[in-house]
Amino acid sequence: MVAWPFIGFRSHGRRGALAVLLLVLAPSGCAADHPLPDRVLDAHVHAAFDGAESAGGTYSAAEMERAFAAANVTGAVVMLPRGSAGTRDVPVPSRQCAGIGPEPDVSGVAAALEADAVACIKIYLGYVHRAPDDAAYAPIYDLAARHGVPVVFHTGDTSTSDAKLKYAHPLALDELAVDRRDMTIVIAHCGNPWIETAAEIAYKNPNVYIECSALMTGDMDELDPEHLERYVTDAIRYVWGYIEDPSKLMFGSDWPLVDIESYVRAYAAAIPPEHHPAVFHDNAARVFGF
């Protein structure tokens, strides 16, 4: 991810707090030449309103409501923090993904799935120093398969420098996808910057889907237009073209790190308009069971 608005300056540890601070301060509704889809399911948001999340900063349900309204977001997939299956109140219908920590709480996740409190699983590759096929995750995958819920994997660049990228490289998900055909996998962030690898894994494996959230952070309208085109819209256009399957790509923002409205417009510019209903709504509705 490229930190906003420090053009040409990679993110590392500074990304989260600065991005959230500047996001709050930024004026909204700047130049936007691409129309918003009528309804958007955001397949990747965070909703820790206590400021405790590793993404940094403090933000509120009211800010989420404003961001969702501005972008026509009618439903959201909430990534719960690592080690948490405790759901959050959000202003739209949601599916909430139990966040798996370094020592997976198998019984806690099982109970949350039984109670229909959570409807997906989030594995924080890189932040947790385990490969996706680590034995510690096997009981979690068994639960996901048994309940028919998708498992979302953080892939690629991380917002903290003490994460380990070798665990976040998307290539390792291919082996998991082959060995666990009973499980639905969602690659988050398109593997950025290993976007071609992530696209290939989604293209090749029938049980893998992909979203391109947070390729850059902040308000897309505040970016150098060349950087926005290169690192966001062109990257999404590549994934869309490569996977050759309109059912595979979903929209995700990674709010609050990203201004949703401007991100939707940048994403929409990469997708032929006739496929907007699939990419911005229907694919996530089907995969996450809305």
Ligand SMILES: [Zn+2]
């Ligand atoms: Zn995220």
